[in-house]
Amino acid sequence: MKKSKLIFLVTLLVSCFSAKAVEYIPITTNNTCLVLKVNDKNRLEQTYFGKKVKDMGEMKTVDQETFASYSTFGTNHVFEAALRAIQADGNTSTELGYVSSSVKKIDGNITQTTIELKDEYYDLFVTINYKAYQQEDILEQWVEIKNGQKKSIKLTNFASSDLSFNATEYYVSHFHGDWSNEMNISEQKLTEGIKIVDSKLGVRTNQFTHPSFILSLNQQASETSGEIIGGTLAWPGNFQFCFEVDNSNKLRVISGANPYASEYTLEKNEVFKTPSLLFTYSNEGTGKMTRDFHRWARKYGIKNGNKERSILLNNWEATYFDFDEAKLTRIIDDAAKMGFELFLLDDGWFGNKHPRNADNAGLGDWQTNTKKLPNGIPYLINECKKRNIKFGIWVEPEMVNPDSELYEKHPDWVIAQPHRERVLQRNQLILDLSNPKVQEFVYNTIDNILTENPGIEYVKWDCNRYVFNSGSSYLPADKQSHLFIDYSKNLLEVMNKVSKKYPNVTFMACSGGGGRIDYGSMKHFDEYWISDNNDVLQRITTQWGAQYFFPTIGLASHVSVAPNHITNRSFSLKSRFDIAMAGKLGMDLQPSQMTEKEYEFSKNAIQKYKEIRSTILMGDLYRILSPYKQNRTTFMYVNDNKSEAIVFNFLVRKEIYPTPPTIVLQGLDPNKKYTLKEINKDPDDWSRFSKYEGKTFSGDYLMTVGLHFAMYNEYESLVIQLNETK
Numbered sequence: 001m002k003k004s005k006l007i008f009l010v011t012l013l014v015s016c017f018s019a020k021a022v023e024y025i026p027i028t029t030n031n032t033c034l035v036l037k038v039n040d041k042n043r044l045e046q047t048y049f050g051k052k053v054k055d056m057g058e059m060k061t062v063d064q065e066t067f068a069s070y071s072t073f074g075t076n077h078v079f080e081a082a083l084r085a086i087q088a089d090g091n092t093s094t095e096l097g098y099v100s101s102s103v104k105k106i107d108g109n110i111t112q113t114t115i116e117l118k119d120e121y122y123d124l125f126v127t128i129n130y131k132a133y134q135q136e137d138i139l140e141q142w143v144e145i146k147n148g149q150k151k152s153i154k155l156t157n158f159a160s161s162d163l164s165f166n167a168t169e170y171y172v173s174h175f176h177g178d179w180s181n182e183m184n185i186s187e188q189k190l191t192e193g194i195k196i197v198d199s200k201l202g203v204r205t206n207q208f209t210h211p212s213f214i215l216s217l218n219q220q221a222s223e224t225s226g227e228i229i230g231g232t233l234a235w236p237g238n239f240q241f242c243f244e245v246d247n248s249n250k251l252r253v254i255s256g257a258n259p260y261a262s263e264y265t266l267e268k269n270e271v272f273k274t275p276s277l278l279f280t281y282s283n284e285g286t287g288k289m290t291r292d293f294h295r296w297a298r299k300y301g302i303k304n305g306n307k308e309r310s311i312l313l314n315n316w317e318a319t320y321f322d323f324d325e326a327k328l329t330r331i332i333d334d335a336a337k338m339g340f341e342l343f344l345l346d347d348g349w350f351g352n353k354h355p356r357n358a359d360n361a362g363l364g365d366w367q368t369n370t371k372k373l374p375n376g377i378p379y380l381i382n383e384c385k386k387r388n389i390k391f392g393i394w395v396e397p398e399m400v401n402p403d404s405e406l407y408e409k410h411p412d413w414v415i416a417q418p419h420r421e422r423v424l425q426r427n428q429l430i431l432d433l434s435n436p437k438v439q440e441f442v443y444n445t446i447d448n449i450l451t452e453n454p455g456i457e458y459v460k461w462d463c464n465r466y467v468f469n470s471g472s473s474y475l476p477a478d479k480q481s482h483l484f485i486d487y488s489k490n491l492l493e494v495m496n497k498v499s500k501k502y503p504n505v506t507f508m509a510c511s512g513g514g515g516r517i518d519y520g521s522m523k524h525f526d527e528y529w530i531s532d533n534n535d536v537l538q539r540i541t542t543q544w545g546a547q548y549f550f551p552t553i554g555l556a557s558h559v560s561v562a563p564n565h566i567t568n569r570s571f572s573l574k575s576r577f578d579i580a581m582a583g584k585l586g587m588d589l590q591p592s593q594m595t596e597k598e599y600e601f602s603k604n605a606i607q608k609y610k611e612i613r614s615t616i617l618m619g620d621l622y623r624i625l626s627p628y629k630q631n632r633t634t635f636m637y638v639n640d641n642k643s644e645a646i647v648f649n650f651l652v653r654k655e656i657y658p659t660p661p662t663i664v665l666q667g668l669d670p671n672k673k674y675t676l677k678e679i680n681k682d683p684d685d686w687s688r689f690s691k692y693e694g695k696t697f698s699g700d701y702l703m704t705v706g707l708h709f710a711m712y713n714e715y716e717s718l719v720i721q722l723n724e725t726k
Contacts, residue, residue, distance in 0.1 A: 023037060023038055023060075024036070024037050024047075024056070024059060024060060025037070025038075025101050025113065025115065026056050026059075027111075027113050027130045027132050027139065028052055028111075028132060029052070029132050029133060029134050029135075029136070029137045029138070029139070030052070030134050030135060030137060031051065031052050031137050032049075032050070032051065032052055032137050032139070032280065032281045033048065033049070033050065033051070033052040033053050033056075034046070034048070034049045034130070034139060035047050035048040035049070035053075035056075035059055035064075036069050036115070037064075037066060038098045039066065042097045042098050043068070043096070043097070043098065044068075044069045044070065044096070044098050044115065044117060044128075045066035045067060045068060045069055046066065046067045046068070046069045046162075046163065046164055047059070047064040047065070047066045047067075048064055049163065049165075049229075049281060050227070050281055050283070051281070051283050065166060067164030067250070067252070068162065068164070069128070069162060070082050070083065070096065070117070070126065070128055070143070070159075070162050071083070071162050071252070071254075072084070072085075072093075072094040072095065072096055073085075073092065073093060073094060073157070074093045074094055074095045075093055075095065079244055079246055079252065080194065080242050080244050080252065080254055081157055081254075082157065082159035082161075082162040082254050082256075083096075083126065083143075083145070083155075083157055083158060083159065084155070084156045084157035084259075085124060085145075085153055085154065085155050085156070086153060086154040086156065087119075087122050087124065087149065087153055088122075088149040088150065088151035088152065088153050091122070094119055094122075094124060095119060095120045095121070096117040096118065096119060096120075096126055097117065097118060097119075097120045098115070098116075098117060099116040099117060099118050100115075100116045101113065101114065101115045101116065102114050106131070109133060109134050109135055109136075110131055110132065110133055110134070111131070111132045111134070112129065112130065112131050112132075113129070113130040113132070114127060114128075114129050114130075115127070115128045115129075115130075122149060123147070123148030123149045124145070124146070124147065124148065124149070124153065125145070125146040125148055126143060126144070126145055126146075127143065127144040127146075128141070128143050129141065129142050129143070129144070133296055133300070135295070136280075136292050136293075136295050136296035136299070136300075137280050137281070137282075137292045138278055138279070138280050138292060138293065138296040139278070139279055139280065140234075140276045140277070140278050141160060141161045141276065141277050141279070142160050142273065142274050142275065142276040142277070143158070143159070143160055143161075143273075143274045144271050144272070144273050144274075145158060145266070145271065145272045145273075145274075146266075146269070146270070146271045146272075147266040147267065147268060147269065147270055148268070148269065149268065150268060151268065152265050152266060152267050152268070153265070153266050154263055154264070154265050154266070155263070155264045155265075155266060155272060156259060156263050157259045158256060158257065158259060158264065158272060158274055159254045159255060159256035159274065160233065160255055160256035160257070160274040160275055160276060160277045161231075161253075161254070161255045161256065161277040161279070162252065162253075162254050162255075163229070163252070163253045163255075163279075164250060164251065164252045164253070165215075165217060165229075165250070165251045165252075165253070166249075166250050166251075167217040167218045167227075167251070168218050168249075169189065169217075169218055169219065170189070170190040170215065170216070170217065170243070170245065170251050171187055171188065171189050171190065171215070171216040171219070171220050171221060172187070172188060172190055172195065172197075172213055172214070172215050172216075172243055173185055173186065173187040173188075173213065173214040173215075173216070173221055174186060174197045174209065174210070174212070174213050174214075174241070175209065175210035175212055175545050175548075176208060176209050176210070177207075177208070177542075178207060178208060179207060179512055179513055179515075179532065180513060180531060180532055180533035180538070180566050181531075181533065181538065181542075182206075182207075182210075182513055182514035182530060182531045182533075182542050182545070182546075183210060183514060183530065183531075183541070183542045183543075183544075183545030183546045184541060184542075184545060185541075185544075185545050185548075185628065187214075187216075187220060187221060190243055190245050190251065191245060192245050192246070192247065192249075193244070193245060194242060194243065194244045195242075195243045196240060196241070196242055196243075197209055197213060197240070197241040197243075198238070198239060198240040198241065198258050198260070199211070199238050199239055199240075199258065200238055200258060200260050200261070201238065201466035201467060202237070202238060202415075202430075202466055202467030202470055202483075202484050202487065203237075203398070203430055203463060203465070203466050203467050203487065204463050204464070204465065204466050204511040204512060204515030204516050205236065205237055205238055205239065205466070205515070205516070206511070206514060206515050206516060206517055206518065207466060207511070207512070207513075207514075207515040210514075210517070210545075211232055211233040211235060211239040211241075211518055212230070212231065212232040212233075212548065212549045213230070213231050213232075213241050213253075214228060214229070214230050214286060214289070214548065215228070215229040215230075215231070215243075215251075215253065216228055217229070221285070221286050222285045222286070223285050223286050223287045223623050223624075223626075224284065224285045224287055224666075225284065225285045226283070226285050227281070227282070227283050228281070228282040228283075228285055228286050228288075228289050229253075229279060229280070229281055229282075230279060230280050230282070230286070230289040230290075230293065230548070230549065231253075231255060231277055231278065231279035231280075232277075232278050232279075232293075232518070232519060232549045233255060233256065233257075233275055233276070233277055233278075233518065233519075233520075234275050234276040234277075234278060234518060234519035234520040234523075235257055235275035235276075235488060235518055235520045236488050236491060236492065236516055236518050236520050236521045237257060237258075237275075237484055237485065237487065237488030237489075238257060238258035238260060238262065238484050238488075239255075239256070239257060239258050239275075240254075240255070240256065240257070240258040240259065240260070241253065241254070241255050242254040242255075255277045256274050256275065256277070257274060257275055257485060257488075258484070261470070261481060261484065262481055262482070262484045262485055263481045264481065264482060264485060265478065265479055265482070275520055276519075276520075278293075278296075278301075278519060280292050280293065286548065286623075287622060287623060287666075289548070290547065290548050290549070290621055290623075291620050291621065293548075293549050293550075293551075294547075294550075294551040294552070294620070294621060297519070297522070297550065297551040297554075298551055298553055298618065300523075301519045301522055301523060301551075302519075302522045302523065302525065302526065302551060302553065302554050303499060303503075303507065303522070303523060303524055303525055303526045304506070304526050305551070305553060305554075306553075306618065307526070308613070308614070308617075309506075309526070309527065309553065309584045309613070309617060310341040310342040310390060310458070310506070311339070311340050311341050311342070311585050311586060311587075311606060311609065311610070312340060312341070312342040312343065312344050312392065312458070312586040312587070313331065313334075313335035313338075313340040313342070313343055313344070313586070313587050313588075313590075314344045314346055314558065314586060314587070314588050315328060315331050315343075315344070315345060315346055315590075316346035316347070316588055317560060317561055317565060317588035317589070317590075318331065318588065318589075318590040318592075318593070319331075319348075320347075320348070321347065321348035321356065321357050321358055321359075322348075322357075323348065323372060324372050324373070325372070325373055325374065325375060325379065325380070328345065328373075328380060328383075329380075329383050330592070331343065331590060331592075332380070332383050332384055332387060332389070333383075333387065334590065334591040334592055335387075335389060335591070336384075336387035336388065336389050337591070338591050338599070338602060338603050338606060339603055339606040339607055339610075340389060340587070340606070341389055341390060342389055342390040342391070342392055342457070342458055343380075343384055343389055343390070343391055343392065344392040344393070344394070344458060344460060344586075345377075345380065345391070345392065345393050345394065346394045346460070347359075347394050347396075347462075348369075348372075349368060349369060349372065349373060349377070349393070349394070350362055350365060350366050350367060350368060350369055351363075351365045351367070351369055351404070352365070352367060352369060352370060352371075353365065353405050354401065354403045354404050354405065355369050355371065355372075356369060359401075359426055359427050359428075360401060360403060360427040361401050361403035361404065361427075362401060362403070362404055363396060363399050363400050363401040363404055363406075363428050364399070364400035364401065364404040364405070364406030364407060364431075365404050365405045365406055366395070366397075366445050366448065366449060376453075377393065377449075377452075377453040377456070378453055378454075378455070381453060381454075381455035381456065382455075384455075385455065390457040390458060391455060391456055391457060391458070392456065392457060392458025392459065392460065392506070393449065393453075393456055393458070393459060393460070394459075394460045394462060395445065395446060395449065395459060395460070395461055395462065396461075396462040396463060396464060397441075397442045397445040397446055397461070398430060398431050398433065398442055398463055398491070399428045399429070399430060399431065399463065399464065399465065400413070400414060400428060400429050400430075400431055401427055401428050401429075402422075402424070402427075402429065403427075407429070412473040413431055413432055413435060413437070413438050413441075413473075414429040414430060414431060414432060415429065415430045415431070415432045415467055415469075415470060415471065415472065415483070415487075416429070416469055416471055416473075417469040417470070417471035418471060418473075420469050420471075421469075422469070423468045423469060425464070425465035425466070425468075426464045426465055426512075428464065428465055430465060430467060432472050432473070432474055432483075432487070433486070433487045433490040433491050433494070434472050434474050434475050434482065434483055434486040434487055434490065435472070435473075435474035438474075439490050439493070439494055442494050443494045443497055443498065446459065446461075446498050447498070447501065450502060450505065456505065457504075457505060457506060458505065458506045458507075458508070459505060459506070459507050459508070460508045460510050460529070461507055461508065461509060461510060461525070462510045462511065462512070463510070463511040463512065463515065463516055464511070464512040465512070466515075467484075470483050470484065471483070488520075492520055492521070492524075495521060495524040495525075496524060498524065499523075499524035499525075506526045506527065507524065507525045507526055507527070508525060508526070508527040508528065508529055508556060509521055509522065509525040509527070509528045509529065510528075510529035511529075512532065513529060513530065513531040513532040513533070514528070514529065514530040514531050514542070514546065516528075517530060517546065517550060522550070522554065525554070526554065527554045527555075527556045527584060528546075528550065528554050528555065528556065529556050530542055530543065530546045530555060530556075530557075532566070533564075533566045533567070534557075534558050534559070534560030534564065534566075534576070534580075534588065535560070535564040535566060535567040535569055535571070536569075536571040536575050536576055536579050536650070536715060536717075537567075537569070537652060537715070538566075538567065539557060539579045539580075540579060540627050540633055540650055540652060541627055541628075543555060543557065543579070543582065543583060544623070544626070544627060544633070544635075547621060552582075552583055552584070552616060552617050552618075552619075552621060552637070553584065553617040553618060554584065555583035555584055556583065556584045556586055557579065557580040557581075557582065557583030557584060557585065557586065558580055558585075558586040558587055558588050559573075559576045559577055559580045559585075559586070559587040559588065559589050559602075560576060560588050560589060561588065561589050561593070562576070571715050572715065572717075573598050573601055573602065574601070574680055574681075574682055574717060575650070575715050575716070575717040576589075577601075577602070577605045577680055578648060578650070578680055578717040578718075578719050579648075579650070579717070581605065581608075581609050581616065581680070581719070582616065582635075582648050583616075584613075584617060585606070585609050585613070587602075589602075601680075601682070605680050608679055608680065612644070612646055612679075612721065614639065615637050615638070615639040615644045615645070615646055616637050616646055618639070618640070619637035619638050619639045619640070619644075619645075619646075620637065620638050620640075620667055621635065621636075621637055622635065622636050622637075622638065622665075622666040622667045623635045624636065624663060624664065624665070624666065625661060625663070627650075627652045630652075630661060631651065631652060631653040631654075631655055631658070632649060632650065632651050632652065632661060632711060633649070633650050633652055634647065634648065634649045634650075634663050635647075635648055636648065636665060636666070636667070638666075638667035638668060642667070642668055642669040642672060642699070642724075643672070643723065643724040644721070644722065644723050644724065645665070645667070645668060645674070645721075645722040646679075646719065646720070646721055646722075647663070647665065647719065647720040647721075647722065648717070648719055649663070649711065649717065649718040649719070649720070650715075650716070650717045651711040651712075651713070651714070651715065651716040651717070654712070654713070654714045658710060658711070658712065660708060660709060660710045660711070662705075662706045662707070662708050663706050663707040663708070663709075664702075664703060664704070664705075664706035665699075665702040665703050665706060665707070665722075666703060668699035668702055668703055668722070669699045669724075670698065670699040670700035670703060671698070671699065671700070672698070672699045672724050673696050673697070673698055673699075673724065673725040674696065674697060674698075674699060674702065674722040674723065674724060674725060675694065675695070675696045675722070675723055675725045676689075676692045676693065676694070676695060676696075676697070676720055676721070676722055677693055677694060677720070677721050678693060678718060678719065678720055678721075679719050679720070679721050680719050687718075688709050688710055688711060688712075688718065689709055689718060689720065691709070692707060692709070692720075696725050702722075707720075
């Protein structure tokens with residue numbers, strides 16, 4: 001008998017003697033529960049996922065319906081599998097048996113459960129890990145696959161999670177779009193067969209689809225009721241969600257890194273770690289799911305999640321690549337006088353031999369352009385310090401223009417197939433992060449900029465294209481399919497190294513808009529740029545979609561010029577401020593471009609935002625009217641002690657004869673009294689909110705009777721502040 005087989009049989013005998021102690025494995029939070037079970041064939045199964053069961057002992061009274069907890073391509077598997085491996089001897093099957101499990105308390109809020117599995121014949125080991133975040137009701141799952149065989153094995157499927165459900169109907173919502181049109185929501189009923197939501201872009205992988213889903217059981221998703229499972233993958237690379245309804249109307253949801261063109265070879269003793277799936281269950285609709293994710297994110301998912309954010313002025317839409325020291329100094333001066341707290345210098349500040357005067361040159365040459373900035377970045381930092389504001393800078397360290405010194409020296413550093421055309425996007429190529437030298441270069445790019453220019457307090461990290469011809473001159477021929485996985489894994493390592501060295505520098509994740517918004521990246525970033533499009537109507541739907549899973553404290557939103565540079569639509573300054581103030585406020589519109597009246601309005605709006613931003617950025621979000629279902633949209637933020645709320649209202653489609661809906665507020669204390677007032681009001685305009693202005697109502701009244709007021713004008717907006725009255 002082979003040694004490995006003998007070891008497994010001994011382990012199996014030991015586990016049999018203790019079967020009663022490990023027969024059920026509950027993974028619980030304060031309000032949810034996932035129950036796994038080891039059956040009489042020593043297989044790990046999922047037996048329950050839903051609202052927390054008070055008495056776990058009752059779960060053993062009657063056998064529950066069970067499902068494979070981590071399905072494998074084996075001897076009798078006819079549906080999609082979470083794990084598919086080719087063993088060293090060519091066997092394409094895997095049969096995992098239960099070995100052991102353990103539970104440890106990481107701290108007062110996090111419990112980690114580890115379950116060890118092993119193939120019944122081969123030395124293939126699988127460890128399933130769960131973190132349960134008690135107060136936030138979030139579960140985190142990832143898998144580690146180890147090759148203990150003498151020769152290499154190949155992984156062709158390597159999911160992070162495998163969840164099963166039995167309901168009468170299933171509806172799934174996912175998020176889709178493209179550049180300047182991100183995070184649109186689509187809800188579909190699942191029928192027999194497979195629905196795949198995935199990305200194959202390799203880099204900035206969220207551009208077309210997003211690694212998040214909302215699954216609704218028995219009925220369509222509702223904001224305030226119904227059984228909801230929300231999941232999002234913490235991974236900046238290719239992802240895949242597979243929803244398979246079988247012949248018995250059972251649903252399996254397999255989530256993880258996309259196995260497409262990514263067969264992965266594991267050498268002896270090598271471990272493959274999957275990205276984490278973060279998921280939660282709610283029997284109170286999508287609203288509770290969102291608030292749970294936001295609370296979790298501010299504590300665990302985003303860098304400095306409870307730290308105040310600065311209001312910034314960006315030079316991009318004012319200057320693009322055309323600027324010099326004098327022009328930037330005027331903008332810095334204008335920013336300080338208007339009340340901004342940070343100036344961000346965007347693209348175009350670098351490159352000498354190949355100056356960055358357009359997007360076709362200079363990427364990769366991260367030295368200051370001495371013609372534009374003869375006194376360098378320190379001069380601008382000092383100009384900001386004189387005016388008591390912070391300085392930030394733009395970088396795109398993973399990319400290179402063919403017109404650059406870097407490309408002249410290292411043409412082999414880019415992602416490209418041999419003997420094929422090097423296809424450009426935005427006139428640039430992607431550096432190959434599977435190469436350790438490239439990893440070092442990308443890290444050193446950011447490190448050198450921050451080290452040589454002390455005083456930079458904000459970095460906008462951009463990434464403006466995705467992969468076409470995915471080849472690596474570094475990876476050997478038999479491991480070319482590792483590129484998609486290795487790029488993302490090594491990118492996260494670079495991000496981690498940077499964020500550890502510069503914990504007090506604020507980093508924005510930007511990727512040509514919302515191409516890289518995921519919790520694998522976001523733990524290293526303080527903010528995320530969800531779209532290059534600041535058009536008010538576009539921002540309403542884009543921010544609405546993003547906020548299902550991602551917290552407002554990181555959602556950078558800017559006041560832009562009119563007409564909008566992308567859509568050519570014009571909006572009032574008030575509506576542009578109102579939607580930007582619904583996130584982390586910033587501005588591309590320059591003070592020098594404003595009339596005196598606009599200047600005063602903007603200055604007052606910035607001051608008001610400073611007074612209410614803690615409620616907006618750290619409060620609980622309640623969605624009331626959807627822009628997808630009504631001609632108006634309404635949402636609100638309520639602070640932690642329910643002493644303040646901010647209610648945003650936008651008219652998204654003008655009606656000739658409108659029937660104003662009743663705005664029934666949520667999240668207030670029914671026993672508290674609240675005084676209402678409109679903010680960001682144009683003093684020359686009549687207010688539709690005048691009958692409520694300055695009046696006081698109980699939280700009970702506002703959440704039962706609600707508010708009733710008309711909105712008529714195209715793109716009209718109205719923001720209400722509620723403050724507790726003692």
